[in-house]
Amino acid sequence: MVETEKLIEVKDLKQYFNVGKPKEVRAVDGITFDIYKGETLGLVGESGCGKSTTGRTMIRLYNATDGEVLYKGENVHGKKSKTQLKQFNRKMQMIFQDPYASLNPRMKVSEIIAEGIDIHGLANSQKERMEKVYALLETVGLNREHATRFPHEFSGGQRQRIGIARALAVEPEFIIADEPISALDVSIQAQVVNLLRKLQKEKQLTFLFIAHDLSMVKYISDRIGVMYFGKLVELAPAEDLYRNPMHPYTKSLLSAIPLPDPDYERSRTRISYDADMHHYEENDEVVMREIAPGHFIYCSEEEFKQYKLEYKYN
Structure with missing residues (x-):
């Protein structure tokens, strides 16, 4: 990263499309992130x-359904x-x-x-x-x-x-x-x-x-x-994400990357991901939480505790 000045701020951005009542496609469903200059x-x-x-x-x-996109502090959709x-x-x-x-x-x-x-x-x-x-x-x-x-x-x-x-x-x-x-x-x-x-x-x-x-x-x-x-499930520095993927979906994506190594490919295990594996309760607050400096994961409080232990011993 060249500078620490925020050029873009995306705050709880939502983009929903109506595809015929009562259907609604939540293409972007409340995501937040910043992009720094350079x-x-x-x-x-x-x-x-x-x-x-x-x-x-x-x-x-x-046009955004809800949320904000700020460019140098100015609302893009204003x-x-x-x-x-x-x-x-x-x-x-x-x-x-x-x-x-x-x-x-x-x-x-x-x-x-x-x-x-x-x-x-x-x-x-x-x-x-x-x-x-x-x-x-x-x-x-x-x-x-x-x-x-x-x-x-x-x-x-x-x-x-x-x-x-x-x-x-x-x-x-x-x-x-x-x-x-x-x-x-x-x-x-x-x-x-x-x-x-x-x-x-x-x-x-x-x-x-x-x-x-x-x-x-x-x-x-x-x-x-x-x-x-539509959800941002993990956000981290590139090296950290590849070295320590935390969210099961990220692990699934990384496990699918082929390498030009026949021995590795013969033994490579593909990790599958199913959103139902999370078992969230009604009162669970599922949000982006910082597990390490700059490394965020979309999870509940209970999952966060488990991820912290896993990250610590990785």
């Missing part, structure tokens, strides 16, 4: 756990004028999961990247505009000749680089990377992650990195939050 917070969990919905709600693509919204949209950007669907097929790469530059008036002339586009292409590992091409002329990895260049065009402070590598070949994934790490150092960026690949999340993240059915 860090990468990884958010992991299985498909449908609410991690992408969390990111989209944080950036106002969805009432804003057009000017304030424009400034907010410039400071928070998103890299989307699907590099094929997130780029307009009818626009040239130069137009895609320059769209934000034009909206925010970041270039004083056509020449300056194109110089910014060329510089951004080179920043993400492409070249100026690519500016005149259309998205269909690129590979998946190249399209994701164009998406990253588009996000960087407005000089943001905070970027939500919503599973930016899941649609890419394994050989390309490491290139994109290394690019994001390089950009973070060069431009002092802060990331929320959403993914389901735990091995890749460990590589890029300072801290990791684990989500299960």
Whole structure:
């Protein structure tokens, strides 16, 4: 973590969707966490756990059902004028999961990247505009000749680089990377992650990195939050989470990570998780509790005592 200044504060965030009475999907169900300036917070969990919905709600693509998202102390979902919204949209950007669907097929790469530059008036002339586009292409590992091409002329990895260049065009402070590598070949994934790490150092960026690949999340993240059915069940520094996973669901996820070791794979035991194993009583207060500095677990008071013993002797 580069600094200890809170850039983002998520407080009891809820995002519910009505899918026909009386059904209600609690995609995000009262989660709380902070993101510090200069860090990468990884958010992991299985498909449908609410991690992408969390990111989209944080950036106002969805209106929050309840709770708050604060950016530098200001409520993201508060009432804003057009000017304030424009400034907010410039400071928070998103890299989307699907590099094929997130780029307009009818626009040239130069137009895609320059769209934000034009909206925010970041270039004083056509020449300056194109110089910014060329510089951004080179920043993400492409070249100026690519500016005149259309998205269909690129590979998946190249399209994701164009998406990253588009996000960087407005000089943001905070970027939500919503599973930016899941649609890419394994050989390309490491290139994109290394690019994001390089950009973070060069431009002092802060990331929320959403993914389901735990091995890749460990590589890029300072801290990791684990989500299960709309709840944040564990939050810890990356090394601590992998060394001392406490919540049974986290253990289940980690047990599923394959290693390039035939002997290990033959003896690997997959840990299964069932939410019914917790046996909460009606009067149990199930909340996030700090088991070690910076290491939080969603649990009851009784479970907390057990987790503390387990953590102590690990």
